[in-house]
Amino acid sequence: MIPKAVPPFTIPFMAFIFGACVGSFLNVCIYRVPRGKSILFPGSSCPTCGHAIPFYFNIPILSYIILRGQCHQCHTPFSMRYPAVEILTALAALATVARFGISVQSGVWFTFLCTLIVVAFIDYDFQIIPDIISLPGIPVFALASVLSGHHPWQTSLAGILMGGGSLYAVAMIYYFIRKEEGMGGGDIKLLAMIGAATGWQGVLFTLFAGSLLGTLAGCVIMMAKRTMAPRLRIPFGPYLSMGAITYIFKGKALIQWYFALIY
Incomplete structure (x- = not known):
């Protein structure tokens, strides 16, 4: 049962944010698993120049918008798939919580x-x-x-x-x-x-x-x-x-x- 003090939009909002963060990890899996690479090491990097992506440029959905969809180092465009997967996973989390609650x-x-x-x-x-x-x-x-x-x-x-x-x-x-x-x-x-x-x-x-x-x-x-x-x-x-x-x-x-x- 949700406490009355919690605003009604809090749980859906948190579910969306959590889903977007998970979606960022799913992007790593989608790229690395079929290529036989580790999904844990090394950290996120540009697939073109190999430059490591700092944590402040690795914010789901927002970073793509802030960086205008390109690498901050070599300016190579990133695929629209990255924010798309993050949004899709965020919506999946939102829909799951709406359907099954916190369980x-x-x-x-x-x-x-x-x-x-x-x-x-x-x-x-x-x-x-x-x-x-x-x-x-x-x-x-x-x-x-x-x-x-x-x-x-x-x-x-x-x-x-x-x-x-x-x-x-x-x-x-x-x-x-x-x-x-x-x-x-x-x-x-x-x-x-x-x-x-x-x-x-x-x-x-x-x-x-x-x-x-x-x-x-x-x-x-x-x-x-x-x-x-x-x-x-x-x-x-x-x-x-x-x-x-x-x-x-x-x-x-x-x-x-x-x-x-x-x-």
């Missing part, structure tokens, strides 16, 4: 959202989902979901088996027909991790929503490029992540709306 479950879901953000951006850039993220994430989020009271262990186990098994079956069928890999193992492990956190219901929703979003994105990309190239490769990880995030906040309401619509 253990809120902490679990925010950590899960941060993991999906990192996975989505890495997969978008490199079309890989590092095992160092997805494999430990399966037992971690299964245990966290059970201990936080979100669902029993049987639901997590069913989610893991359905998540990993469904995409594995699709990959095997595709390979049997086309004699080539159509889906990476990273997507299989990612959906198993999503199943560990959300259960089998979350897997079904995520798979449907992710496939729909990926199809729509593919159509838009093909129209923009004015091509129907059969070799167009679209990473599935970002769309699975968006599907899982949608399920966390609106999944059950959307499912109820859908069944009410058809019945």
Whole structure:
């Protein structure tokens, strides 16, 4: 229960600030993990000139505005992605607190959202989902979901088996027909991790929503490029992540709306 002395905007504001700070760290993970670099050492530096970024120029969101989006040393422009990830993570923290309050479950879901953000951006850039993220994430989020009271262990186990098994079956069928890999193992492990956190219901929703979003994105990309190239490769990880995030906040309401619509 929030004390009456605390202004009503304090907790959302602090959640936003906390999320932005975490987003700054997620930027480090997104850049360094796929390159095999340590996420702890050395400290933040300009990727062009290598000059260390002092702490007073490493303030989430604000530093990008103050420095006009460029390195203070070599003046090379920084990607807009840096403040975008910080804002996205800040909004994720704000939404999580608004939905689940200040609770253990809120902490679990925010950590899960941060993991999906990192996975989505890495997969978008490199079309890989590092095992160092997805494999430990399966037992971690299964245990966290059970201990936080979100669902029993049987639901997590069913989610893991359905998540990993469904995409594995699709990959095997595709390979049997086309004699080539159509889906990476990273997507299989990612959906198993999503199943560990959300259960089998979350897997079904995520798979449907992710496939729909990926199809729509593919159509838009093909129209923009004015091509129907059969070799167009679209990473599935970002769309699975968006599907899982949608399920966390609106999944059950959307499912109820859908069944009410058809019945």
